[in-house]
Amino acid sequence: MPHIFISYAKKDTRALAQALFAALNDVAGISAWMDMSLEADSSWAGQIQHEIDRCDYVVVLLSPDVNRAVTATQRRSFVLNEIDYVQQENKPILPVMVQQTKMPVQLAGVQYIDLTQRSNDPDPVVERVRRRFSLASTPEPVIALKEERQLPSRTPLLMGVVGVLGLIAIVALIVLPALNPPALTPTVTTPNPTLTENAFAVADLGSPTLVQTFEPTTTPSATFTPAPTDTPTPNETQREGTLQAVMQNLQTEQALLQATADRATSQALTATADTWTDTPTPDDRATAAALLTATAAQMAVHQTATADTWTDTPTVTPTFTPTTSPTNTPAATPDPLQAALDTARTFSGSNAEWQALHPDGVQHTFDDGVPMVLVPAGSFTIGANPQQDDERNGSLIRFDEPFWIDQTEVTQADFERLGGVKANANGFDGEQRPVERITWFEARDFCALRGARLPTEAEWEYAARGPDEWDYPWGDTWNTSNAVWNRSTSQGTANAGTIEAGRSWVGAFDLSGNVWEWVNTVYGIDVNGNYNFTDSGERLFLYPYDANDGREIDNNDSTYVRVLRGGSWYNLNTVDLRAGGRGWYYPDGGGSGVGFRCARSS
Numbered sequence: 001m002p003h004i005f006i007s008y009a010k011k012d013t014r015a016l017a018q019a020l021f022a023a024l025n026d027v028a029g030i031s032a033w034m035d036m037s038l039e040a041d042s043s044w045a046g047q048i049q050h051e052i053d054r055c056d057y058v059v060v061l062l063s064p065d066v067n068r069a070v071t072a073t074q075r076r077s078f079v080l081n082e083i084d085y086v087q088q089e090n091k092p093i094l095p096v097m098v099q100q101t102k103m104p105v106q107l108a109g110v111q112y113i114d115l116t117q118r119s120n121d122p123d124p125v126v127e128r129v130r131r132r133f134s135l136a137s138t139p140e141p142v143i144a145l146k147e148e149r150q151l152p153s154r155t156p157l158l159m160g161v162v163g164v165l166g167l168i169a170i171v172a173l174i175v176l177p178a179l180n181p182p183a184l185t186p187t188v189t190t191p192n193p194t195l196t197e198n199a200f201a202v203a204d205l206g207s208p209t210l211v212q213t214f215e216p217t218t219t220p221s222a223t224f225t226p227a228p229t230d231t232p233t234p235n236e237t238q239r240e241g242t243l244q245a246v247m248q249n250l251q252t253e254q255a256l257l258q259a260t261a262d263r264a265t266s267q268a269l270t271a272t273a274d275t276w277t278d279t280p281t282p283d284d285r286a287t288a289a290a291l292l293t294a295t296a297a298q299m300a301v302h303q304t305a306t307a308d309t310w311t312d313t314p315t316v317t318p319t320f321t322p323t324t325s326p327t328n329t330p331a332a333t334p335d336p337l338q339a340a341l342d343t344a345r346t347f348s349g350s351n352a353e354w355q356a357l358h359p360d361g362v363q364h365t366f367d368d369g370v371p372m373v374l375v376p377a378g379s380f381t382i383g384a385n386p387q388q389d390d391e392r393n394g395s396l397i398r399f400d401e402p403f404w405i406d407q408t409e410v411t412q413a414d415f416e417r418l419g420g421v422k423a424n425a426n427g428f429d430g431e432q433r434p435v436e437r438i439t440w441f442e443a444r445d446f447c448a449l450r451g452a453r454l455p456t457e458a459e460w461e462y463a464a465r466g467p468d469e470w471d472y473p474w475g476d477t478w479n480t481s482n483a484v485w486n487r488s489t490s491q492g493t494a495n496a497g498t499i500e501a502g503r504s505w506v507g508a509f510d511l512s513g514n515v516w517e518w519v520n521t522v523y524g525i526d527v528n529g530n531y532n533f534t535d536s537g538e539r540l541f542l543y544p545y546d547a548n549d550g551r552e553i554d555n556n557d558s559t560y561v562r563v564l565r566g567g568s569w570y571n572l573n574t575v576d577l578r579a580g581g582r583g584w585y586y587p588d589g590g591g592s593g594v595g596f597r598c599a600r601s602s
Contacts (some may be wrong), residue, residue, distance in 0.1 A: 002133045005055035006034040007082045009065035010118070013098050016115075020122035027126065045516075045593075046564055047531060048082065053591055057132060058086050059125060060107070076486070076572055080088060080104060083513040085570060087487045088592055094132075096125055103513040126551055147376055204322045268552020273360030331538035337364060341602060344376035344402035346549055351466040351505035363407065368450045370414055372404040372600065374563060378467045382458055382545050384580025390523075391580060397458050405455055405463045408496035408509045409434035409517060410446065420446040428492035433571075434515045436493065440562045440587035443518045444554070447598035455599035456552055457521040457563045457582070459513040462577035464504050464511040464566075471578055473504035473511040478574050484561035486572040492592065493569050504579075508597075512577045515595035516564040516585075522551045523561045523584035541585030558588045568593035 004024055008017040017034050024032035024418070033051045066079045083106045086093055087431035094105070098119045103112075113124055129135075340362045346355065356378060362374035383394025410420075413431035424437040447453050456461070464473045474482050482502035483495045497509040504511050511517075524533040524540040533540045541551040553560070564583035567576040570593050575581060585594065 002030050002056045002129075003051075003054055004030060004032040005051050005058045006032060006356070007058060007079050007084075007086075008061040009063050009068075009077060010061045010081055011068075013061040013065075013119075016098055016120055016122060018123055019120065020059070023122045023126045024129060024367060027130065027135065030129065030133065043256070045571060046567075046583045048587055049085065049591050051584060052082065052086055052089060052091065053589055055091060057129065058082075058091050058093045059129070060093055060095050061098050062095055062101055062103070064101045067102050077088055078572075080106070081570060081572060082487045083107065085591070085593075086463070094125070094128060113449035117286045120222060134336065144402075175520050201278065205397040214311055246445060315417065335542070337362075340374060341402065344374055344602070345527075347378060347402075349378075349467070350467040351470065355505055358507070361407075361503075363507065364404070366451075366600070368418060368452075370410075370418075370450065370598075371407040373400075373407050374402055374602070375463045375506050376402045377464070380462050380465060380469050382461055382466055382580075383543050384465070384469070385575070386580055388575075390540075390542055390582050393543040397461060397462065397545060399459075402602045403455075403459060404600040404602060405459065405506075405508055405598070407507065409515055409597050410443075411435065411496050415446065418446070418449060420449070424590075430493075430495065432495040433493045434496050434499075434510075436515050437590055437593045438518075438595060439590045440497065440518045441556065443596040444520070444589075448594075450598060452598035452600045454518060454520040454596065456547065457519045458547070459599055460511075460517070460519050460565050461580060463506055463508055466505040468505075470505070473508070473578070473579055478577075483577055484510065484569050485513040485567060485569075485574075485577055487569045489570075491569070511566050511579060512570070513567050514569055515566075516568045516583055516593055517566050517595040518590075518594065519563050519565055520554065521554055521563040522553060523563045523582070525559055526561050526586075527559050529559075529586075558586060560587060562587045564594065 006017050006021055006024075008014065021032050021034045024030050031589055033055070035048065060079065060083060062079075066077050068077055083104060087106060093107065093110065095107050097103075097112055097114050100116050113128060115121065116126065118124075249363050261393055339516070342460070343357065344362070358374075363371055364374065365371050377399050379396060379398040381394045382397050383391040384395075385391045412426060412429070412435050414420075414424075415435045420435070420436045420442075422435070422442040426433070426435065427437055440490055444454055463468075470476055472478060472482070479501070482499060484499070496514065499509065502512060503509055522541055525538050526533055527537045528535050532538075541549070545551075561584050564585050565581070566579075567581065567583075571577055576583065
């Protein structure tokens with residue numbers, strides 16, 4: 001059954017979206033989905049991504065709010081973000097112009113349905129979807145299918161020529177039938193415009209076809225079709241190539257300036273004096289040789305002296321008495337790792353106190369070669385925002401033993417090196433980029449392969465917020481430079497562990513942004529896949545957090561929806577990038593914004 005995703009701006013097209021949603025779901029053989037929530041909470045991104053992943057067709061309702069002005073915390077509308085992700089996943093798009101606005105650049109050249117004169121009527125869109133999936137049951141409506149194009153400067157002349165030709169045609173319609181009446185009534189065939197099905201196949205703007213649509217009639221009439229006129233279009237490939245060349249030149253100039261500065265610094269540091277004074281070095285061997293020579297000479301003088309008389313001196317036989325010599329036992333060298341573990345087990349201080357003890361965190365690389373950081377014992381209150389339904393009633397969590405967590409998200413290089421297995425290729429290739437497009441099951445199995453495990457969401461949040469319960473891994477104030485976020489599909493993820501200022505109090509990178517991270521915890525049980533978690537056999541795991549209530553179960557059941565933490569490169573709402581924010585997703589899914597990291601008990 002074809003599944004349709006409806007993308008829209010709530011501010012000015014919600015009524016049409018609801019009417020379209022109802023109309024599509026009334027069509028036998030079609031299902032449709034739209035975001036019904038009034039506000040985007042922390043679970044919103046997971047729902048949107050899941051629905052786009054499983055849909056067959058995306059209908060985008062265009063209106064001024066899609067291109068709304070940016071704010072301090074939101075640079076682009078959600079609809080534009082959804083279009084980016086849809087194109088990343090190669091889903092076909094049907095744009096619908098509901099209220100006049102600028103066509104998003106991602107959809108430039110794509111044919112669209114114009115509903116600006118009937119903005120509350122979903123029927124033309126429904127019929128287009130019917131035909132798309134061969135489910136049409138009513139005649140095709142006469143709806144203008146438009147293309148975005150720039151008209152050249154000769155447009156007024158062209159319009160004048162067309163006007164003259166039109167006047168001639170009208171005269172012909174009046175005069176010719178009187179001079180030569182037709183013997184037969186002609187049948188007029190209605191042209192059937194074809195809409196581009198693939199959202200990424202740009203229409204040929206250079207060869208437009210002007211199409212007129214007529215209702216069949218018994219009255220003879222003549223039809224005049226103006227000859228098509230080539231309309232030049234900008235060469236986008238050339239413009240993109242020019243921009244890339246300019247950027248490369250700027251990067252080259254910057255590199256040359258940096259190299260010059262480095263060379264000047266190096267020369268200043270290695271300058272050598274022209275003259276110096278030798279400092280004599282004591283020769284211990286020469287001094288010892290001189291002493292031996294003087295002693296030998298003195299002994300020779302005594303041995304050659306001659307006495308007239310002497311008295312024999314008896315020879316004394318020495319008796320040796322054994323003496324026990326003390327043996328120096330070197331002091332044991334302290335193990336710094338063990339010392340850190342001992343400190344971590346008894347730690348009860350603040351974030352700053354741990355950072356003072358270990359400014360870069362306690363790092364250790366186990367046999368698998370993946371660096372991890374130590375999280376000391378301590379306590380914090382889980383849940384950071386009571387305005388979010390799934391963060392209310394936060395409870396005090398106590399960790400009696402320290403634990404380890406990966407310093408960065410699992411990279412593509414480590415995943416391949418250690419034999420990780422997943423079905424889908426990464427959306428953004430790069431050895432040091434995080435693994436993404438990975439399911440919860442695949443992430444769990446990779447951690448087990450390393451002798452590790454997925455962290456619980458309580459462990460993950462404590463590693464991000466600490467005893468001080470920070471809102472973000474670096475503190476309580478949002479900083480746009482401390483996370484990989486609000487990026488386009490042409491940028492995607494960044495190399496893991498590159499933003500030093502974004503490290504958490506234990507030295508872990510990217511706990512805000514880059515990719516959402518799977519944790520072990522169950523968000524809820526969704527038997528019917530309708531997101532409400534209220535049907536028979538379903539439930540939500542809210543706070544207070546209880547590790548023994550079934551939320552930390554390890555099973556292979558895809559109805560057990562799992563928690564995601566941290567936000568990703570495509571998130572533009574900072575509520576999803578908080579250290580206490582909760583997302584969720586089905587364990588058998590995972591798009592280009594979903595990755596993970598592993599943990600170990602100490």
